Amino acid sequence: MEQLKVDSSKSAKPLAQAAVTDRIRQAILENDLAPGQRLIEAELCDLLKVSRGTIRIALMDLAHEGLVERVANRGARVRVVTxxxxxxxxxxxxxxxxxxxxxxxxxxxxxxxxxxxxxxxxxxxxxxxxxxxxxxxxxxxxxxxxxxxxxxxxxxxxxxxxxxxxxxxxxxxxxxxxxxxxxxxxxxxxxxxxxxxxxxxxxxxxxxxxxxxxxxxxxxxxxxxxxxxxxx
CATH class of the missing domain: 1.20.120.530 (GntR ligand-binding domain-like)
Structure with a gap:
């Protein structure tokens, strides 16, 4: 998930909710996050420097768009389109x-x-x-x-x-x-x-x-x- 890294300097402003969703969306659309790849909330929080709540909302939004799916007891992953x-x-x-x-x-x-x-x-x-x-x-x-x-x-x-x-x-x-x-x-x-x-x-x-x-x-x-x- 290296492509999701953002400026971590103290002067950098936290990403807004829409920006977080867009960052993950673009990584999926550009094939940086592969179909079937697990989306671990803790890793995304660390990479994007935002709260877990922000990541959860982003993944919910992307699930509504059909780009992410939630699997029982396994969390979220990039949706596989047959x-x-x-x-x-x-x-x-x-x-x-x-x-x-x-x-x-x-x-x-x-x-x-x-x-x-x-x-x-x-x-x-x-x-x-x-x-x-x-x-x-x-x-x-x-x-x-x-x-x-x-x-x-x-x-x-x-x-x-x-x-x-x-x-x-x-x-x-x-x-x-x-x-x-x-x-x-x-x-x-x-x-x-x-x-x-x-x-x-x-x-x-x-x-x-x-x-x-x-x-x-x-x-x-x-x-x-x-x-x-x-x-x-």
Whole structure:
């Protein structure tokens, strides 16, 4: 849990409750705290220099978000999301996100369309440079842009939470060799449909992208299983 350490100098101010929750959340989402890893309150208290009560509230909040689970007589641990659950999360996200891309296509301003087009060019550059982190970050900015254009604030909150719960599978998929090359035309198709103000085309493009993501998640999990059997 070294990544959770904070400034322990006497002048450092104690972290606020929200900051503690966010620090643990980011460690989970960035894979610094692995799925199934125990979250020992005493260790977290020592690392973050906060009270046990603060840690307990943070873990309760993260349990509500689906990132942490409590096991009887064993305390809390980072929640393990199975492939089946990950695929179901993708289906639910598709249902909500389809609403957003359709509304974005109807409501998008010229300035927002220009932003999406520019982000599409960034995607091309990152794919050509094999910059996985840059590519992943830009796809998230594209997502935030069209959700903002849709005006669906509640949908964004739901989608962000679903995205966080699928963090482990998303992380593994992002670093799969050749994944950016496959998803680039799919993202460009979504962008183009929204910017052309074609709701049905935007939804169809999004559906094709999600189907591709689900197929890739299955392939990644299958490869990981084969590797595990080979090692054992």
């Amino acid at each position: 492939l089946e659950e990950a695929l179901q999360l993708a289906d639910v996200r598709l249902a909500v996100e389809s609403l957003c891309v359709a509304l974005a296509a109807e409501r998008i301003t010229d300035a927002e369309a220009a932003t999406l087009r520019a982000l599409g060019e960034d995607l091309k550059r990152f794919e050509a440079e094999n910059d996985v982190a840059g590519f992943a970050s830009t796809t998230h900015r594209i997502f935030l842009t069209y959700v903002a254009a849709s005006g669906q604030v509640v949908a964004r909150e739901v989608l962000e939470r679903l995205r966080d719960r699928n963090a482990r599978h998303r992380f593994r998929l992002s670093f799969r060799p050749g994944r950016a090359k496959v998803s680039l035309p799919q993202w460009l198709e979504i962008i183009d449909a929204i910017c052309r103000r074609d709701p049905e085309a935007a939804q169809a493009a999004l559906r094709r992208h999600v189907d591709s993501v689900k197929e890739a998640m299955i392939a990644v999990s299958r490869d990981a299983l084969v590797l595990t059997k080979h090692v054992s």
